[in-house]
Amino acid sequence: MQRVLRVPTGASGFGTGHAEDWNHQPEGRGFSEGLMKLRTHAFQRNAWYAAAMGDEVTRMPMRRIILGDPVVLFRTRAGGAAVLEDRCCHRLSPLSPGQLIDDTIECPYHGLCFDSEGVCTHVPGQVDVPEHARVRAYAVVERYGIVWIWGGQAAEADVTRMPDWRWVEDEGWTAKGGYFSIPCHYMMSVDNLMDLSHVGYVHKTTIGSALDGEEAEIDTFAEEDHVTVRRWTRNRPPPPAYAAKHGIEGLVDRWQVIEFRAPCHVRTFKGMGPNMYGAEGFEFTSAEADAPASALTVSRGNTCITPETGTSCHYFTVHCHRGHVEKERLNQIWASTVETLNQDVEILARTQENVAYNPDADLVFIHVDEGVEKARQLARMAVRKEERA
Ligand code: FES
Ligand SMILES: [Fe+2]
Structure with missing residues:
Protein backbone atom coordinates (compact mmCIF):
# COMPACT_ATOMS: atom_id res chain seq x y z
CA MET A 1 0.00 0.00 0.00
CA THR A 40 -21.35 25.42 3.30
CA HIS A 41 -22.46 28.14 0.92
CA ALA A 42 -19.22 29.03 -0.87
CA PHE A 43 -19.78 28.32 -4.56
CA GLN A 44 -17.61 29.25 -7.51
CA ARG A 45 -19.69 31.35 -9.91
CA ASN A 46 -17.64 31.62 -13.08
CA ALA A 47 -17.91 28.05 -14.28
CA TRP A 48 -20.20 25.74 -16.23
CA TYR A 49 -22.68 23.71 -14.24
CA ALA A 50 -24.92 20.90 -15.43
CA ALA A 51 -28.47 22.12 -14.85
CA ALA A 52 -30.65 19.38 -16.36
CA MET A 53 -30.57 16.34 -18.59
CA GLY A 54 -31.60 17.45 -22.05
CA ASP A 55 -34.83 15.44 -21.98
CA GLU A 56 -35.90 17.03 -18.70
CA VAL A 57 -36.22 20.41 -20.41
CA THR A 58 -39.49 20.64 -22.33
CA ARG A 59 -42.30 23.07 -23.12
CA MET A 60 -43.44 22.50 -19.52
CA PRO A 61 -41.36 24.90 -17.36
CA MET A 62 -39.29 23.14 -14.70
CA ARG A 63 -37.97 24.65 -11.47
CA ARG A 64 -34.59 23.69 -10.01
CA ILE A 65 -32.37 25.24 -7.33
CA ILE A 66 -28.80 25.77 -8.55
CA LEU A 67 -26.00 27.38 -6.53
CA GLY A 68 -28.68 28.34 -4.01
CA ASP A 69 -30.75 30.22 -6.60
CA PRO A 70 -34.11 29.16 -8.06
CA VAL A 71 -34.08 28.79 -11.85
CA VAL A 72 -36.75 27.87 -14.37
CA LEU A 73 -35.87 25.85 -17.46
CA PHE A 74 -37.97 25.52 -20.61
CA ARG A 75 -37.65 25.14 -24.36
CA THR A 76 -38.50 27.73 -26.95
CA ARG A 77 -40.59 26.73 -29.96
CA ALA A 78 -37.37 26.37 -31.96
CA GLY A 79 -36.16 23.79 -29.44
CA GLY A 80 -33.50 25.84 -27.66
CA ALA A 81 -33.16 25.59 -23.90
CA ALA A 82 -33.80 28.77 -21.89
CA VAL A 83 -32.88 29.19 -18.23
CA LEU A 84 -34.15 32.15 -16.20
CA GLU A 85 -34.16 33.15 -12.58
CA ASP A 86 -37.34 31.57 -11.18
CA ARG A 87 -38.36 34.71 -9.32
CA CYS A 88 -40.56 37.32 -10.89
CA CYS A 89 -39.20 40.85 -10.64
CA HIS A 90 -42.66 42.18 -9.75
CA ARG A 91 -43.34 40.56 -6.40
CA LEU A 92 -41.03 37.55 -6.44
CA SER A 93 -43.47 34.79 -7.35
CA PRO A 94 -41.92 31.70 -8.97
CA LEU A 95 -42.40 31.79 -12.73
CA SER A 96 -42.18 28.02 -13.16
CA PRO A 97 -45.87 27.28 -12.41
CA GLY A 98 -46.75 29.75 -15.17
CA GLN A 99 -47.59 28.88 -18.75
CA LEU A 100 -45.54 29.38 -21.88
CA ILE A 101 -47.07 31.73 -24.41
CA ASP A 102 -45.03 31.24 -27.57
CA ASP A 103 -41.47 31.88 -26.37
CA THR A 104 -42.41 33.83 -23.25
CA ILE A 105 -43.25 32.60 -19.78
CA GLU A 106 -46.22 34.17 -18.03
CA CYS A 107 -45.93 34.82 -14.30
CA PRO A 108 -48.76 32.93 -12.59
CA TYR A 109 -49.35 35.75 -10.08
CA HIS A 110 -50.20 38.90 -12.09
CA GLY A 111 -49.42 37.87 -15.65
CA LEU A 112 -46.17 39.66 -16.53
CA CYS A 113 -44.50 37.87 -19.46
CA PHE A 114 -40.74 37.33 -19.89
CA ASP A 115 -38.90 36.21 -23.01
CA SER A 116 -36.03 33.71 -23.10
CA GLU A 117 -33.58 36.57 -22.44
CA GLY A 118 -35.44 37.44 -19.24
CA VAL A 119 -36.86 40.69 -20.64
CA CYS A 120 -40.43 41.57 -19.64
CA THR A 121 -42.46 41.85 -22.83
CA HIS A 122 -45.94 42.42 -21.43
CA VAL A 123 -47.59 43.98 -18.38
CA PRO A 124 -51.35 43.31 -18.34
CA GLY A 125 -53.38 46.52 -18.67
CA GLN A 126 -50.30 48.73 -19.00
CA VAL A 127 -48.89 50.02 -22.25
CA ASP A 128 -45.36 50.80 -21.14
CA VAL A 129 -43.17 48.03 -19.79
CA PRO A 130 -40.76 49.37 -17.14
CA GLU A 131 -37.24 49.29 -18.53
CA HIS A 132 -35.82 47.47 -15.54
CA ALA A 133 -38.55 44.83 -15.57
CA ARG A 134 -36.47 41.74 -16.23
CA VAL A 135 -35.26 38.58 -14.59
CA ARG A 136 -31.79 37.14 -14.81
CA ALA A 137 -31.16 34.98 -17.88
CA TYR A 138 -28.36 32.42 -17.77
CA ALA A 139 -25.92 31.65 -20.55
CA VAL A 140 -26.83 28.16 -21.77
CA VAL A 141 -24.99 25.45 -23.69
CA GLU A 142 -26.55 22.09 -24.53
CA ARG A 143 -23.95 19.39 -24.93
CA TYR A 144 -23.33 15.75 -24.03
CA GLY A 145 -27.11 15.35 -23.58
CA ILE A 146 -27.06 17.93 -20.79
CA VAL A 147 -28.21 21.54 -20.45
CA TRP A 148 -25.36 23.55 -18.89
CA ILE A 149 -25.51 27.03 -17.42
CA TRP A 150 -22.75 29.50 -16.62
CA GLY A 151 -22.99 30.34 -12.93
CA GLY A 152 -21.69 33.91 -13.37
CA GLN A 153 -22.75 36.85 -15.50
CA ALA A 154 -24.03 35.64 -18.88
CA ALA A 155 -21.84 38.13 -20.75
CA GLU A 156 -18.74 36.54 -19.24
CA ALA A 157 -19.62 32.96 -20.17
CA ASP A 158 -16.63 31.20 -21.69
CA VAL A 159 -17.41 28.11 -23.77
CA THR A 160 -13.75 27.13 -23.85
CA ARG A 161 -14.14 26.26 -20.18
CA MET A 162 -16.73 23.55 -20.80
CA PRO A 163 -15.59 20.20 -19.39
S1 FES B 1 -45.29 38.54 -9.00
FE1 FES B 1 -45.08 38.10 -11.08
S2 FES B 1 -46.54 39.32 -12.03
FE2 FES B 1 -46.69 39.85 -9.95
FE1 LIG C 1 -19.47 4.90 -4.80
Missing part, protein backbone atom coordinates in the same frame (compact mmCIF):
# COMPACT_ATOMS: atom_id res chain seq x y z
CA GLN A 2 1.42 3.36 -0.97
CA ARG A 3 0.68 6.90 0.01
CA VAL A 4 2.33 9.10 -2.57
CA LEU A 5 1.82 12.71 -3.51
CA ARG A 6 3.62 13.55 -6.71
CA VAL A 7 3.86 17.06 -8.03
CA PRO A 8 5.34 16.66 -11.51
CA THR A 9 8.57 18.48 -12.21
CA GLY A 10 7.93 21.85 -13.78
CA ALA A 11 4.33 22.06 -12.61
CA SER A 12 3.61 24.80 -10.15
CA GLY A 13 1.39 22.44 -8.19
CA PHE A 14 -0.13 24.07 -5.17
CA GLY A 15 2.83 26.26 -4.46
CA THR A 16 1.45 29.29 -6.26
CA GLY A 17 -1.54 30.00 -4.04
CA HIS A 18 -1.74 32.49 -1.23
CA ALA A 19 -0.80 31.03 2.14
CA GLU A 20 -4.32 31.39 3.48
CA ASP A 21 -5.68 29.22 0.68
CA TRP A 22 -5.27 26.13 2.79
CA ASN A 23 -5.44 25.32 6.44
CA HIS A 24 -1.99 23.80 6.47
CA GLN A 25 0.97 23.01 4.26
CA PRO A 26 -0.30 20.49 1.70
CA GLU A 27 2.87 18.44 1.52
CA GLY A 28 4.63 16.62 4.28
CA ARG A 29 1.62 16.75 6.53
CA GLY A 30 1.09 14.15 9.19
CA PHE A 31 -1.94 11.96 9.63
CA SER A 32 -2.58 13.68 12.95
CA GLU A 33 -3.87 16.77 11.14
CA GLY A 34 -7.54 16.77 10.28
CA LEU A 35 -9.14 16.88 6.84
CA MET A 36 -10.03 20.33 5.53
CA LYS A 37 -13.59 21.35 6.40
CA LEU A 38 -16.16 22.50 3.87
CA ARG A 39 -17.65 25.97 3.63
CA ASP A 164 -14.15 17.85 -22.00
CA TRP A 165 -16.31 14.73 -22.17
CA ARG A 166 -15.24 13.87 -25.73
CA TRP A 167 -16.02 10.15 -25.41
CA VAL A 168 -19.74 10.92 -25.16
CA GLU A 169 -19.59 12.13 -28.77
CA ASP A 170 -17.09 9.53 -30.00
CA GLU A 171 -18.50 6.68 -32.10
CA GLY A 172 -15.88 4.38 -30.64
CA TRP A 173 -17.68 4.55 -27.30
CA THR A 174 -21.21 3.80 -26.12
CA ALA A 175 -22.66 6.34 -23.70
CA LYS A 176 -25.54 6.42 -21.25
CA GLY A 177 -26.18 8.89 -18.47
CA GLY A 178 -28.60 10.13 -15.89
CA TYR A 179 -29.38 12.42 -13.01
CA PHE A 180 -29.41 11.84 -9.25
CA SER A 181 -30.49 14.19 -6.50
CA ILE A 182 -28.22 13.80 -3.48
CA PRO A 183 -28.97 15.42 -0.11
CA CYS A 184 -25.37 16.29 0.73
CA HIS A 185 -22.86 19.09 0.18
CA TYR A 186 -21.55 18.77 -3.39
CA MET A 187 -17.95 18.33 -2.22
CA MET A 188 -18.97 15.35 -0.11
CA SER A 189 -20.10 13.72 -3.33
CA VAL A 190 -16.79 14.74 -4.95
CA ASP A 191 -14.97 13.18 -1.96
CA ASN A 192 -16.85 9.98 -2.61
CA LEU A 193 -15.39 9.78 -6.12
CA MET A 194 -11.88 10.93 -5.20
CA ASP A 195 -11.63 8.23 -2.55
CA LEU A 196 -12.80 4.91 -3.95
CA SER A 197 -11.73 2.99 -0.86
CA HIS A 198 -15.44 3.08 -0.03
CA VAL A 199 -16.14 0.73 -2.94
CA GLY A 200 -15.26 -2.36 -0.89
CA TYR A 201 -17.79 -1.40 1.77
CA VAL A 202 -20.59 0.70 0.31
CA HIS A 203 -20.65 -1.31 -2.91
CA LYS A 204 -19.79 -4.79 -1.73
CA THR A 205 -22.99 -6.15 -3.28
CA THR A 206 -22.39 -4.43 -6.63
CA ILE A 207 -18.91 -3.44 -7.83
CA GLY A 208 -16.74 -3.87 -4.76
CA SER A 209 -14.82 -6.35 -2.67
CA ALA A 210 -12.82 -5.92 0.53
CA LEU A 211 -9.64 -5.92 -1.58
CA ASP A 212 -10.54 -2.41 -2.73
CA GLY A 213 -9.87 -1.07 0.73
CA GLU A 214 -7.03 -3.31 1.87
CA GLU A 215 -4.81 -3.87 -1.14
CA ALA A 216 -5.12 -0.90 -3.45
CA GLU A 217 -1.96 0.99 -4.42
CA ILE A 218 -2.86 4.66 -4.43
CA ASP A 219 -1.00 7.51 -6.15
CA THR A 220 -2.11 11.13 -6.15
CA PHE A 221 -0.92 13.50 -8.87
CA ALA A 222 -1.47 17.19 -8.12
CA GLU A 223 -1.41 19.78 -10.90
CA GLU A 224 -2.22 23.47 -10.85
CA ASP A 225 -5.80 23.07 -12.08
CA HIS A 226 -6.64 19.44 -11.41
CA VAL A 227 -5.84 16.51 -9.19
CA THR A 228 -5.72 12.88 -10.26
CA VAL A 229 -5.90 9.80 -8.08
CA ARG A 230 -4.84 6.43 -9.45
CA ARG A 231 -5.63 3.14 -7.77
CA TRP A 232 -4.47 -0.34 -8.70
CA THR A 233 -5.43 -3.71 -7.32
CA ARG A 234 -3.19 -6.30 -8.93
CA ASN A 235 -3.57 -9.91 -9.88
CA ARG A 236 -6.70 -10.47 -7.86
CA PRO A 237 -10.11 -11.94 -8.62
CA PRO A 238 -12.56 -9.26 -9.76
CA PRO A 239 -15.37 -8.37 -7.33
CA PRO A 240 -17.71 -11.40 -7.39
CA ALA A 241 -20.90 -9.53 -8.27
CA TYR A 242 -19.09 -7.57 -10.97
CA ALA A 243 -17.42 -10.66 -12.42
CA ALA A 244 -20.76 -12.44 -12.67
CA LYS A 245 -22.40 -9.51 -14.45
CA HIS A 246 -19.56 -9.07 -16.94
CA GLY A 247 -18.64 -12.76 -17.33
CA ILE A 248 -15.04 -12.20 -16.18
CA GLU A 249 -13.00 -15.18 -15.00
CA GLY A 250 -9.52 -15.52 -13.56
CA LEU A 251 -7.20 -12.96 -12.01
CA VAL A 252 -7.09 -9.37 -13.20
CA ASP A 253 -5.33 -6.08 -12.62
CA ARG A 254 -7.90 -3.37 -11.97
CA TRP A 255 -7.25 0.34 -12.38
CA GLN A 256 -9.30 3.35 -11.34
CA VAL A 257 -8.15 6.82 -12.39
CA ILE A 258 -10.18 9.73 -11.00
CA GLU A 259 -9.66 13.38 -11.91
CA PHE A 260 -11.15 16.47 -10.26
CA ARG A 261 -11.33 19.96 -11.72
CA ALA A 262 -12.93 22.88 -9.91
CA PRO A 263 -15.66 23.57 -9.28
CA CYS A 264 -17.24 20.12 -9.46
CA HIS A 265 -16.17 18.22 -12.56
CA VAL A 266 -14.95 14.65 -12.14
CA ARG A 267 -13.80 12.27 -14.84
CA THR A 268 -13.03 8.63 -14.16
CA PHE A 269 -11.17 6.08 -16.27
CA LYS A 270 -11.60 2.52 -15.06
CA GLY A 271 -11.09 -0.98 -16.25
CA MET A 272 -9.60 -4.39 -15.66
CA GLY A 273 -7.88 -7.24 -17.38
CA PRO A 274 -4.97 -9.65 -17.00
CA ASN A 275 -1.49 -8.08 -16.99
CA MET A 276 -2.67 -4.49 -17.25
CA TYR A 277 -0.26 -3.20 -14.61
CA GLY A 278 2.93 -2.04 -16.26
CA ALA A 279 1.63 -2.72 -19.78
CA GLU A 280 4.17 -1.14 -22.09
CA GLY A 281 3.13 2.23 -23.48
CA PHE A 282 0.23 2.69 -21.04
CA GLU A 283 0.85 5.03 -18.15
CA PHE A 284 -2.58 5.25 -16.52
CA THR A 285 -1.62 8.58 -14.98
CA SER A 286 -4.37 10.64 -16.57
CA ALA A 287 -8.14 10.45 -17.04
CA GLU A 288 -7.41 10.89 -20.75
CA ALA A 289 -5.03 7.94 -20.99
CA ASP A 290 -5.71 4.94 -23.22
CA ALA A 291 -5.97 1.31 -22.16
CA PRO A 292 -4.58 -1.77 -23.94
CA ALA A 293 -6.93 -3.44 -26.41
CA SER A 294 -6.70 -6.60 -24.30
CA ALA A 295 -8.47 -4.97 -21.34
CA LEU A 296 -11.68 -6.85 -20.53
CA THR A 297 -13.59 -3.73 -19.48
CA VAL A 298 -12.80 -0.05 -20.09
CA SER A 299 -15.13 2.72 -19.04
CA ARG A 300 -15.10 6.46 -18.52
CA GLY A 301 -17.38 8.30 -16.14
CA ASN A 302 -18.05 11.97 -16.85
CA THR A 303 -19.67 13.66 -13.91
CA CYS A 304 -20.74 17.15 -12.87
CA ILE A 305 -21.93 17.55 -9.30
CA THR A 306 -23.78 20.85 -9.29
CA PRO A 307 -24.44 22.46 -5.91
CA GLU A 308 -28.14 22.82 -5.17
CA THR A 309 -27.91 24.29 -1.67
CA GLY A 310 -25.22 24.11 0.98
CA THR A 311 -26.42 20.65 1.90
CA SER A 312 -27.64 19.15 -1.37
CA CYS A 313 -26.48 18.66 -4.93
CA HIS A 314 -27.45 17.55 -8.42
CA TYR A 315 -25.36 14.65 -9.72
CA PHE A 316 -25.19 14.37 -13.51
CA THR A 317 -23.17 11.56 -14.99
CA VAL A 318 -22.60 10.06 -18.42
CA HIS A 319 -20.81 6.71 -18.51
CA CYS A 320 -18.99 5.66 -21.66
CA HIS A 321 -18.01 2.09 -22.48
CA ARG A 322 -15.34 1.29 -25.01
CA GLY A 323 -16.67 -0.11 -28.27
CA HIS A 324 -20.24 -0.78 -29.29
CA VAL A 325 -22.58 -2.05 -26.59
CA GLU A 326 -26.01 -3.36 -27.61
CA LYS A 327 -28.94 -1.43 -26.22
CA GLU A 328 -30.25 -4.23 -24.02
CA ARG A 329 -26.80 -4.87 -22.57
CA LEU A 330 -26.25 -1.12 -22.10
CA ASN A 331 -29.51 -0.87 -20.17
CA GLN A 332 -28.44 -3.77 -17.93
CA ILE A 333 -25.12 -2.07 -17.20
CA TRP A 334 -26.88 1.22 -16.54
CA ALA A 335 -29.35 -0.45 -14.16
CA SER A 336 -26.36 -1.81 -12.26
CA THR A 337 -24.78 1.67 -12.26
CA VAL A 338 -27.97 3.16 -10.85
CA GLU A 339 -28.05 0.51 -8.13
CA THR A 340 -24.42 1.34 -7.30
CA LEU A 341 -24.97 5.10 -7.27
CA ASN A 342 -28.03 4.75 -5.07
CA GLN A 343 -25.76 3.07 -2.53
CA ASP A 344 -23.62 6.22 -2.60
CA VAL A 345 -26.70 8.41 -2.26
CA GLU A 346 -27.76 6.52 0.84
CA ILE A 347 -24.43 6.76 2.68
CA LEU A 348 -23.97 10.40 1.66
CA ALA A 349 -27.47 11.34 2.83
CA ARG A 350 -26.87 9.70 6.20
CA THR A 351 -23.49 11.37 6.53
CA GLN A 352 -24.87 14.82 5.69
CA GLU A 353 -27.63 14.28 8.23
CA ASN A 354 -24.98 13.58 10.84
CA VAL A 355 -22.96 16.65 9.85
CA ALA A 356 -25.98 18.80 10.68
CA TYR A 357 -25.74 17.76 14.33
CA ASN A 358 -22.19 19.09 14.58
CA PRO A 359 -20.97 20.96 11.49
CA ASP A 360 -17.70 21.89 13.22
CA ALA A 361 -16.66 18.36 14.13
CA ASP A 362 -13.02 17.61 13.34
CA LEU A 363 -12.27 15.07 10.61
CA VAL A 364 -9.50 12.49 10.79
CA PHE A 365 -7.16 12.37 7.81
CA ILE A 366 -6.05 8.90 6.65
CA HIS A 367 -3.98 7.67 3.72
CA VAL A 368 -6.92 7.48 1.30
CA ASP A 369 -7.71 11.18 1.76
CA GLU A 370 -4.86 12.73 -0.22
CA GLY A 371 -7.00 13.21 -3.33
CA VAL A 372 -9.99 14.32 -1.26
CA GLU A 373 -7.87 16.97 0.43
CA LYS A 374 -6.37 18.22 -2.83
CA ALA A 375 -9.80 18.48 -4.45
CA ARG A 376 -11.13 20.43 -1.47
CA GLN A 377 -8.14 22.76 -1.71
CA LEU A 378 -8.64 23.36 -5.43
CA ALA A 379 -12.34 24.08 -4.93
CA ARG A 380 -11.64 26.44 -2.06
CA MET A 381 -8.90 28.27 -3.93
CA ALA A 382 -11.24 28.83 -6.88
CA VAL A 383 -13.89 30.34 -4.60
CA ARG A 384 -11.35 32.51 -2.77
CA LYS A 385 -10.01 33.80 -6.08
CA GLU A 386 -13.48 35.00 -7.04
CA GLU A 387 -14.13 36.48 -3.62
CA ARG A 388 -10.94 38.55 -3.87
CA ALA A 389 -11.59 39.75 -7.43
